Amino acid sequence: MPQTLSSKDQANFRSLVRLYEAKQYKKAIKTADQILKKNANHGETEAMKALTINSQGNQEEAFALGKVALQHDMKSHITWHVYGILWRSVKNYDEAIRAYKMALRIEPESAQILRDLALLQVQMRDYQGHIQSRKLMLQAKPTLRQNWTGLAVAHHIAGELKAAESMLETYEGTLKQQPSRADSEHSEAALYRNMIIEEEGDNERALEHLNSIKKTNLDRTAVLEVEARLLLKLGRLEEAEKAYRGLVDRNNEYRAYFEGLEKSMGLDRAKESDIPKLVELYESYASKSERLDAARRIPLDFLEGERFEKAADAYLQRMLRKGVPSTFTNIKGLYADESKRKIIIKLVEGYLSIAPEKSESESNGDKPDRLRESTLFYLNQHYNYHITRDLDKALKYVEEVIKLAPKNIVYIQAKARVLKHLGNVTKAAEIMEFARASDEKDRYINTKAAKYQLRNNDNDRAVKTMSKFTRNEAVGGALGDLHDMQCMWFLTEDGEAYVRRGKLGLALKRFKSIYDIFETWYEDQFDFHFFSIRKGAVRAYMDLLRWEDHIRDHPFFSRAAINAINIYCQLYDDPSLAGPQVNGSIDFDKLDANEKKKALKKAKKEQEKQEKVEAERRESERKAMLKSQKAQKKDPDAEVKQADADPNGKKLLETKTPLDDATPYVNFLLEFAPKNIESQFAGFDVFVRKAKILLALKCIQAAHQINPDHPGLHERLTRFRKTLDASESSNPKVAQVIKSCISIIPASSGLSEANESYLTKHKSSPQHIYSALRTRAFLDPSSKAQNEKELLTSLDHASLEDAIDGLALLKRWGSKEDVKSKYVDAAMKKWSEATVLSGGANASAGAER
Template identity: 60%
Template structure:
């Protein structure tokens, strides 16, 4: 430790205070004063590095921190600062090493110990976290949060008994019981109760719960836990009373009704219990005329005439009230064909003269009659638009009738847009939803729906303009910048997909990387809660958050973005020319013209890059001059994603998305298929085989899997220069197709087995072409002939275009395919030329 005079010591303390209060300019000035007199003072250099890092100069900060360490290797401040710098750079392993060095020098420092513990929790190093928390608890045993944190560390590490024992030990040290208003104590004892339950000791958990329920502040949780424990212990009479109490508190929560059914020993699959169940729900319905759950739930288990009667009563009740969400509320019943047909016949019967002018009981009259009529028509429009009962012509007929009755209804125009979407006409869908938005410009929901439909129609700029009506447009980056800040993932995902359809892979990757960055932010955001939640005593919520974070990247938003990004990288790996944003335009030119256009585009790009670099340099200079103590916002060096698209190693870049996709969504067959494609191109044969076997376990008849099995067998048979261990594993594990199998015969048998399925036939033709069994022109003809099939869907037909791209078919062949598709689906925009 290098000594300072009293004046410099005071200055150093002020540097620390200025840093903590984010007064960075004053902090730098004070640090410079010290360094003028003591130029090699390590602690001051370390604090200066910390301030520079906060001002957005990480490289300069790291360089200075290393100099500080050289000047004073035995300073815990220097090591602590070095760890903080690594933590800000998200390199937690190096940060932990630096903290441990600091702790060796200053073992009693609570600040260093706390920072180390937080990082260990972030990295899920539970054993290290236990050790750190034990030291913190021993240093300050009077703080409850230290005991609680130690219990949490054991709990997450899987040692439930140790976790409970720590909580009990602390409670035994209390000389007087905490006041009833002590939230931290209330949460801690309830947390202990959950640990006892997780141990499987339900009887003891119930006994403990009964002892704390009177004074616990989370009344709902206590009642729910008690009902669940009683049910698990088969004490059904008490469980019944407990669930009835819960239903009185919240009579629309389905889980309580399900618990009550179990407590009463009633099973929906048992015909003898059906009448008892119906009587049970009727008793609840009679008590409350506004209650929906007790009237809707019986529709799930009733059958035949009983279902028809209950459905009739329920539907008429909802239609008389004019409830717009009636269809979404009952569409789950459509999974049972008989119920779907019953509902359809019932609602169609309401359109008869008798029903449309009043119910059989004469209860619907005047304005109520109009409301009933419109509710019925609206239900039918949604019914025929639903995928299990789709008949878009009828759906359009009913929605047009509704619009004649009420041309200014936002809901009706939105439903018409949805019908156009299912027909496949994204242009008319966008127009219809835009009209709906204009009818109520203050409605955020219809505004976002409009933007979504515009993106589906590849109207990226219009969609951004639409979204700008509800964004802060004065932020850096305008509306798009605000959507990034607000983590509006649905917009970024749809925007990226729209750019994929337009072959602008740079901007598409930009959006998908933004999604990945948002998930990274979510992962980083938990860091603050490691201390906050323990300090505030919100233990149960904290444990739930940790477990949720452990499965963060199996979220559908991440899965969708990752799949799209990997597909782009595969395309770029196979055809690097696609990294040019004008690739789609160049595709239509002849080779000579294309070469000229590429050179011109390159010159223009270099010019744009130079102009942007000059602008950024000027902006950075201005920002540095005027930033003061405010945090510097980083400038985006690649706003159009050109650097992302022009990567030299697209397959390696795809691993950022592929690795978490395979780890957290292993049951997603598309992810496994993409994993195979990436690893096969990387010549990582065992990883490719792993993906192949995983896909086969999910769906052995998947058409893409069939292609990959044949290709892998073909590749495996042709491998010569591979390690003997790899070859041995392939021979022993790859048994999906025999090593000596005739691939042509295997493909023919598979084709015969799936002769009625268009996707399977497409795969069979692709394999025939790869094996040289048919020529490219024959494969193209077979693919086009499939469009005559009555069972082929638009999605399957569009997949045919992907095969034509993979075969590098000429423009004329693609145009012929698209024309035939446009003739088969005239209302769809999918096959219209852009």
């Protein structure tokens, strides 16, 4: 039974609540103990103490006390509410919702509990539950505009557009007088209502509504954009043209406005008869300002032949004479058209023959040979680009331009990029470091230097380079601050470098941190569910919700997830990878049992020694951080970030359930990146190892639809057949599904012959050869020597990237050092600059395409 507090203790309880809200946790706990000293089993006080302890980071103790509080007072809405908050703090929203509903059942009039429940429901995308909660909030306080807006948003995200508009319209009808023009919340709500009407498809009514609010609305740009779009949709082209011309006058570099203007004028780039009108349109805008770029660049997209050559010549000379470094970046979008590409390179190479002119610009300090300098740099970028790649020419042109401007960091960086593509990542990293040292205040070049160091597998040096622009007093030093700043490019490159070095624990740690960043981004929307409605920023809030629903289709997530899944599959296939790794220079196959044991023991000692050094370094950083915090006189009640208990990813690597750990990555990949064939392959690799036949079949079918000729598909189809033959499943429904897909699944008999036929068919494609060799190794483990021999001959048709993949394949097979050395020597004859290969066992660094 709940206890009744004395008036003094009731005052203390209210003080406890205030202290908690003020984040004065030590005083709050002291106050709670005073109350509990007289009322030992007072559930509400115990609940508030649990909430305070949880805020200090002691979750286990908080949950234990929270459960005790419930046992002592199950009929208190406070104990249930606190219990829900505890579950919410550990991101278990389902349990939190259950607790809130219990609290609401006891205290149905509590606005705070109802609000917290509504926020959790929208976070979990429980649309109907969210609508019901918002209705209750509206009934409790119908005079608050945010309650009407909140219910409208609830209907909107549930797809009930009519109901959403009705809420906004009803509230506007209750207003006795029009809000002032300075009322930004009313202005935003009016545009939000217009957005709903447009999404309903009623463009005529949306335009009428817009006309009724546009004179008083504060967001002028949004009003003009919506008006132009609606007029265009309704076919009122003359009015639309006027609207788009007004927008272009406001922002004459925004391509979308020009595209809308073209459509409003009835001009079609595909029609030859419309080309002169389009040219006249853009010339009219280009003549208005010498600084305008868009009106000069856009015509290059639709002009052809001689007209294109004339326009391209004018544009390129204008940009190159000014020395604009981004000229190639602006132009390379045209390279998809071969005819335009040929015209452009003919023009640019012709500029080298133009003699330098002395002009007034020289007296102003400009270089008379700026055209030549810019042209050389453009040619370097042209021949370094993946479509037109000729690295020898690219290197020649960049060295020429560096002679003209030896201190120009942009040109030095360009040389490093060419060397990286040549495979000389060591020299590329050195040159980029030289560029960084030339301007230590340039954050961009500092970042590029760190990236190149990571491509050279120099992780520690890359962190040191990044530390020049990080808060190094943070927990974990520079690397800890990069985690706090969610620097995904660095964490991803760092993880991939550790994969190449064979340090799978650290690699997993980095990829897990990318996973956690996306989790954080998704969780962070929780703060906006209340804030956005209260502030009236409804359209931005809708954009946020829609963005969050697709957050994990970002390429960085896919890249990290696929890498993590590959490591987990390797751990499943070879659990010894989680143990100490023997020095790669030792031929492990030649050792007897005792020598192997000694080698493993030595490796273990070396690993323990490295871990000890790392632990000492972290302890030193921790002490320095604490000293810095004391110097800053930090608030003792403030939240203190805990040091990472597993900085090297040892616990991640020693997992007993690698496939279960990989499953969350797989689920997100298949949901948000189903068109990426690597996502389907990753899903198959996990499901086939877990013997989930139908899920593996679904992935392999999807991969076949994406690209039936992909080299990775062949080996997985063969593996699927072997797994299918070995499975003992007799479920008739499963057999029926598999039978329906028999056209893409190879027959049980003759798998080896089919693989040899595949190898012969694709004898000039290195990636297909690798697929066939991996399949042969899977079918016949004794074929290692033959596979190594055929891998060596594949270099005749290979690119540098293919050669790198081939070397990685030798490592995967555990080939002897003499075999790998022979492969590297043969590859180095073809790519003499490729230090990325000369590292032997450590070589696997990829070159950016």
